[in-house]
Amino acid sequence: MKSTASFDLLKASARAPQSISKDETRRETERIRQELVGWQNRLYAENKRSVLVILQGMDASGKDGLIRRVFSGLNPQGVRVQSFKAPTDEERAHDFLWRIHAHAPRRGMIQIFNRSHYEDVLIARVSGLVGTQDAQQRFTAINAFEKLLQQAGTTILKFYLHISEEEQYERLQARVNDPTKHWKYEAGDAEKARQWPRYRAVYEDVFRQCSPKSCPWHLVPADQNWYKAYVVARALRDALVGMNPQYPATKQLRPR
Secondary structure, three states: OEEOOOOOOOOOOOOOOOOOOHHHHHHHHHHHHHHHHHHHHHHHHHOOOEEEEEEEEOOOOOHHHHHHHHHOOOOHHHEEEEEOOOOOHHHHOOOOOHHHHOOOOOOOOEEEEEOOHHHHHOHHHHOOOOOHHHHHHHHHHHHHHHHHHHHOOEEEEEEEEEOOHHHHHHHHHHHHHOHHHHHHOOOOHHHHHHOHHHHHHHHHHHHHHOOOOOOOEEEEEOOOHHHHHHHHHHHHHHHHHHHOOOOOOOOOOOOO
16 A cells, blocks of 8 residues: 555556465455454444544445455444435535535544545546636645544544556446446446546545645555455554554442
8 A cells, every 4th residue: 555645546556466465365354354353342442532434436446345345344333334425405505524524433433434525526526516726725625624533533544446447447347247236337437437537637636635644545456356455454453553542441349
């Protein structure tokens, strides 16, 4: 996993390093997942801090599958997943962060954003709903919003799932050919795939504008699901180890 602060997505690999063993990596991912169970319990019991995991990526980059692979087996009381699609009329009547802030993680929780507030400086720009000047104002607001969450005790992990154009085409085609994946198909999939160069440009702008040292974006090679899950699970485990949440102390009961 690499910081994307100055990353050229055309040059970035979407695959695991050739030296990485698929079987061993899968075993290591499972070991990490078992560690996450313990760390999540401590975070939940401590009830003082929280974690926000932000997942972004092109269509078919595998955000849903990643969530299943990394977070299945954790205590559902301490994990929440929120997906952000096109805003409703009520949400459009407020500032663009209004609907996001309501889903910021409570103390003790791991909150996952499957797409996020960054859609408002990504798809909104590609579709022409937001211009360059408005985007700059939104970048400033996003940085301030994330700083506010950090000041409140939230550790933020931001992942861009980097899928190649070739792999994306195959996955989108599978949504058409495989009956078990028809539910994933959307009429605009093909058009979004053709806009890959434009999405690449706005993503790179996001990385430049919204990647402070306290919560940088990280590029995750996403062509191989087994490697993608390993990278994100490891990063989450390392973040929790760094936080080192503690079980609260209890007072000894007095004998009767």
